[in-house]
Structure formats: structure tokens, C-alpha cells
Amino acid sequence: MMAKIEVALFMVLFLNFSLFSQEELDDYIIEYRAIARGMSRRVVVKHKIFVYHATRNHKTADSLEIKNEQRAKLVELLEGLPIKGIPYLKPPSDKRLADGAPHAKLKISLKKRTYESPGFDHGNPPEELKDLVEFVLNIAESVVQKE
Numbered sequence: 001m002m003a004k005i006e007v008a009l010f011m012v013l014f015l016n017f018s019l020f021s022q023e024e025l026d027d028y029i030i031e032y033r034a035i036a037r038g039m040s041r042r043v044v045v046k047h048k049i050f051v052y053h054a055t056r057n058h059k060t061a062d063s064l065e066i067k068n069e070q071r072a073k074l075v076e077l078l079e080g081l082p083i084k085g086i087p088y089l090k091p092p093s094d095k096r097l098a099d100g101a102p103h104a105k106l107k108i109s110l111k112k113r114t115y116e117s118p119g120f121d122h123g124n125p126p127e128e129l130k131d132l133v134e135f136v137l138n139i140a141e142s143v144v145q146k147e
Helices: 002-017 068-079 083-088 127-146
Strands: 028-036 039-046 049-053 061-065 103-110 113-116
Touching (some): 028 068, 039 127, 068 127, 083 103, 083 127
Antiparallel strands (some): 039 049, 049 061, 103 113
């Protein structure tokens, strides 16, 4: 009886938290947005292209081709996410509710499914998303420094 419960628990965890095939991971879009009064940041990563928008109307953008090492790291970070649980993550702080921090969200699309986080404070994502958000924002910083 105990073995059946352990197997069932393993299957639930495996099905809920294991990601997708390599083919599905090759077809991803990661979008990070941070918005506050007078400020807007939008970062989009799609396969091998990285686009950074830093204006309210998103009419101007900087882009670069992602290096193979960066792409491999992105896939590694995606594989480590509780992807189906992203919409249910709890933000660690609520400064954005009183204009104390820009309002941020992370959206990940894999094949035809999209997983969007609840809003969180820019600079303080839920722990499960922290490594991915920091990595994407570091790439954005390198684009800005390139100018």
C-alpha cells in the first residue's frame, strides 16, 4: 500500500513539475514586463533573439542575438521551473501596490501554452522565478551598456 502511494506521489510531482521535450523547449518565448508611472521595461526572449524595450510606447527597441551559452542557460533555467505552478506563485512583497516599486510580471510561452505569473515587485520576484528573472535582466543590462 505504501509503495503505491509513493509511486502515485512521484507521478503527480513528475507530471506537474517536469517540463517538456527538448523540441518544446526549443520553441519558447519569455516576456518580462515592469511598469510604473513614467517608466516601462519590456524584455522578450524568443529562441535566439533578445529584444529590450525601455519606453512607455515600446516604439524603440534594442535587440541582439543570444549566444549559445546564454540560450543553454535559459533552457536550463526553464527546465528547473515549476512551470504549471507559475500562475499560483506568491510574490514575496507588495510594495508595487502603493507605488513603492514597479509592477512586474513574467510570461513564459512553450508551444501553444502560456504561463503568466501574478504581479510582483520589480527586483523582488517569487523565489522560484528569481534565477530566470535575474538572468534575463542581466542580458537586458548588457544590451543597454552596449549603446
